[in-house]
Amino acid sequence: MKALVWHGKKDIRYETVPDPEIEEPRDAIIKVTACAICGSDLHLFHNMIPGMEPGDVVGHEFMGEVIEVGPENKALRKGDRIVVPFTIICGECDQCRRGNFSVCERSNRNKDVADKIFGHRTAGLFGYTHLTGGYQGGQAEYVRIPFADKTHVKIPDGLSDEQVLFLGDIFPTGWQAAIQCDIEPTDTVAIWGAGPVGQMAIRSAILLGAKQVVAIDNLPERLSMAAAGGAITINFDDESVIERLNELTDGKGPEKCIDAVGMEAHATATLDSVYDRVKQAAMLETDRPHVLREMIYVCRPAGILSIPGVYAGLIDKLPFGMLMNKGLTVRTGQTHVNRWTSELLSLIADGQIDPSFVITHRGDLADGPDMYRMFENKQDSCIKVVLRP
Known part of the structure; x- marks a missing residue:
């Protein structure tokens, strides 16, 4: 598949990478239908945050269609349309039960490194360094979603991708x-x-x-x-x-x-x-x-x-x-995304807000490297970029 891949400071490339596969029983694989470049992606672009490795797929604001589901994932089915929160949550640990999803105690698979840096590990994040689990990001054609039975926002019919995409982060x-x-x-x-x-x-x-x-x-x-x-x-x-x-x-x-x-x-x-x-x-x-x-x-x-x-x-x-x-x-703190998404989805569905107002630029995934530079330099009055694989 194609994805946007980090290779160092100001070096994001559109490359072929291995397709994701189901690794754990609660996983799902989605086909990405829309993704966005976030302001915090620029911190990675500028190599300001430690823990990135060449070859990492970037991006943490994305959504798509479920195409494969692990055997223990009873919450999703093929064809479901979901927004994926950037915070990966197990939904079962003490912090998740309290609604403190950004500090999930189980989803960061690089516990030893995170404990040294943060004192205690925080949640796993998509496409955001190996300090937060080293998970591949969503600026790609397909993405593996760990703990997917909890790490999702199911989208009803009648709402466009651009209306709901930003439920995953901003x-x-x-x-x-x-x-x-x-x-x-x-x-x-x-x-x-x-x-x-x-x-x-x-x-x-x-x-x-x-x-x-x-x-x-x-x-x-x-x-x-x-x-x-x-x-x-x-x-x-x-x-x-x-x-x-x-x-x-x-x-x-x-x-x-x-x-x-x-x-x-x-x-x-x-x-x-x-x-x-x-x-x-x-x-x-x-x-x-x-x-x-x-x-x-x-x-x-x-x-x-x-x-x-x-x-x-x-x-x-x-x-x-x-x-x-x-x-x-x-x-x-990082955002407890799933604590808020039900209420925010209702605000969108009721017409009280349409978050797509913030989009100024659109492109194909292949345009990603150029769009990163445009976003970084605020060229052409660029405020928010949405990409489609």
């Missing part, structure tokens, strides 16, 4: 980011990053009843999409984020702050961002936490910081004393 990620804020009707929610996850967080915060939602970015096309979704926008190249947020909140700061940026913050005009880039180049720091510092500084005392943005390792000069003295609550 829609529940944006939703969880907003849910973690405990939004009240009087709240201002500030969201750093108006990429795909930020866009979903904006609409989620509005659906959950926030008084006002503020989107912070510097790309006109992203800010325009955020405004179309109901957000007040701040271009950090043109004005001070802190001054504008204080102005919008009568000097008190936003009650809730969401970091939808993560480890590769692109601010360049501030002293701390220059410091981070120098330390990162010297391999003295892995991540650039400019957004985290800014959120801690501007958030209203007793507020909440929600962090769906991906961080990989070590950060420096984080004002923890400020965070502690202001009494801020921090909530983060």
